[in-house]
Amino acid sequence: MQWVIAAVLLAGLGQLVAAKYTRGEVPADKDFLLKQREVLKLLNKPHEPNRYKDQADSGSKYEPSNNLNRYKNPVPVKTLVKRYNSHSLLPRGQIFTLFDDKHREEMVLLFESMFYALDWDTFYKTACWARDRINEGQFIYALSVAVIHRDDAKGIVLPPSYEIYPHLYVNSEVIHAAYKAKMRQEPAVVRMNFTGTIRNPEQRVAYLGEDLGMNSHHAHWHMDFPFWWKPEEYGIDKDRKGELFYYMHHQLIARFDLERLSNDLPPVEPLGWRERIVDGFYPQTTYRVGGEFPARPDDFEFQDLSSIKVQDMVDYERRVREAISQQAVITMSGDYFSLNDTTGINTLGEMMEPSTTSKHRDYYGALHNYGHILLGKITDPKGKFNMPPGVMEHFETATRDPAFFRLHKHIDNLFKLHKDLLPPYKQEELVLPGVKITDVAVEPLETYFEDFDADLLNALDDTIDLDDVEIKARVRRLNHKPFTVQITAESERETLATVRIFLGPKYDWFGQEIPLEEKRQYLVEIDKFVTKVNSGKTTIQRKSSESSVTIPDRETTKLLVAKVENAINGKATINVNKDVRHCGYPDRLLLPKGKKGGMPFTLYVILTDFNKEKVNDLPYDYDYGGSLSYCGTINHKYPDSRPMGFPFDRRLSTEEFSMPNFCSKDVTITFKGDSS
Ligand code: CUO
Secondary structure: OHHHHHHHHOOOOEEOOOOOOOOOEEEOOHHHHHHHHHHHHHOOOOOOOOOOHHHHHHHHHOOHHHHHHHEOOOHHHHHHHHHHHOOOOOOOOOOOOOOOHHHHHHHHHHHHHHHOEOOHHHHHHHHHHHHOOOOHHHHHHHHHHHHHHOHHHOOOOOOOHHHHOHHHOOOHHHHHHHHHHHHHOOOEEEEOOOOOOOOOHHHHHHHHHOOHHHHHHHHHHHHHOOOOOOHHHHOOOOOOHHHHHHHHHHHHHHHHHHHHHHOOOOOOOOOOOOOOEOOOEOOOOEOOOOOEOOOEOOOEOOOOOOOOOHHHHHHHHHHHHHHHHHOEEEOOOOOEEEOOOOOHHHHHHHHHOOOOOOOOHHHHOOHHHHHHHHHHOOOOOOOOOOOOOOHHHOOOOHHHOHHHHHHHHHHHHHHHHHHHHOOOOOHHHHOOOOEEEEEEEEOOEEEEEEEEEEEOHHHOOOOOOOOOOOEEEEEEEEEEOOOEEEEEEEEOOOEEEEEEEEEEEOEOOOOOEOOHHHHHHHOEEEEEEEEEEOOEEEEEEEEHHHOOOEEOOOOOHHHHHHHHHHHHOOOOOEEEEOOOOOOOEEHHHOOOOOEOOOEEEEEEEEEEEHHHHOOOOOOOOOOOOOOHHHHOOOOOOOOOOOOOOOOOOOOOOOOHHHOOOEEEEEEEEEEEEEOO
């Protein structure tokens, strides 16, 4: 029904990707549009039997076992069908978590069945087959990752994660009110409050941890860069995946710390495996199939699980620290592998998450993944009460818990230990001869809170007697006024320069000015782009909406459906970017809140030589179709050979920062309160 209503609602022309990424677009042909429609239908109300007769019929008629020659590798699909027939798979209606080995292994079988399908028809029929048979959580995850990675699905847009599975994003109060509205058959907009009360200081930054866009970004990042990814088997290498794991999470923490400072909270404290976790968390969220997300009271300690012991974590960490201090990790074959200047961080990232490419999984363990599991199961470590998985056991919900940032800060400090042991950049690595920044100017930086309505249609069960009614969750969210950074440069010659812009706090929690060496860890990347610098004077203008870090608001499912339907019916044309990404920090959150009377921050701007940093021969302004800084690319090498976070990833003195191609500018961020 949603499909029909939406198609009638809209008759406008449009693009499938947000307007930001328009250069890499091509007009969508009929074949593409039909594929896009099929994917949207597959993800419509995935918790219920497929309501689309064509898909349901296709799924019931198709027998993957009779079509094994239609898969590049038939083993996964054969195994999946066998397990399905023997009823050993996680049933529909049960809670799926990626951190459970059995759940994940089954999900990967489904992903591989869809990924190895030799053509779209086979992929589609496999998906239709799985739609009503496989656990819905596994289905949503596997289908999303398959769509992101299949060649013939390039450019297909997935609905926002918070609309596919709203229970993971909104609290139980809202769901309850939504049900009431549906029973009464009255459209409703239900106000969602953030978890906790003002008596909990952490509540002051709950609007960031619980932000729908931030959680959706995080969930998509882990679909683009799954820790279970097998690059050799899948034939897709994820360039600098371990480094991206480090950098994206490092930036999430730095960004969180700026938000904390804006709310008079000190920077987040790292966790320790043997220390009490001072702040508890009560998620107030319920699974769609029932069962509340477990709460963690204040001052809990890590508990042994049957599969993971706290002492193991201490031991793994000691070995990681040893590797960092000797600047080499030991491999499975007993050799040493250098943690050198440039790729060492990638090796460490792969080891600590860990990826399948970890140099020695048995020896260095799974510090990060096990940390998520230990936190998720902390209140029922022995499984005595059969509690469902905790928020830390889903990437969609993890950042709601302040312990997420504490765990990641702990991991991040290990990365910092490695970076701080590397030699500082040499002068010749930092200079851009003949180029000088003479001025940096920026418009007033202003933030505010606004309302946002998220569609809850997928949250509610269908009933024969009750039609769907329009039900939305209304959340408060941070936004900022668009701004432009203007950089004036003088150059002795024409050149291509990479521009890097960072934002950092000026004062610490005690009100003291922070030295640059200490401040490095709090710097948030605001933008990175390549531009032409002319001989003589050049004025570079860059809008906040163009930032390489962010993506605009995701289009709603309803709008997507309408645009596709109109295009199929010839009422409109739409364009598509084949490099489209779903991963990206929300544009709205580019700036921290700041304070009512204005809060001082500092902008750092650096120009460097693009020709020394480029990794391919694509045009310097090539549109990679998404947020590069945290999310890299799907189909290309990471388009910057410098370490992520350069030049602040290593020790850096104020003198070095005084070079002509570096510039800092004090700015003020003013919080304007609530928009009406
Ligand atoms: Cu993203 Cu821990 O890796 O949540």
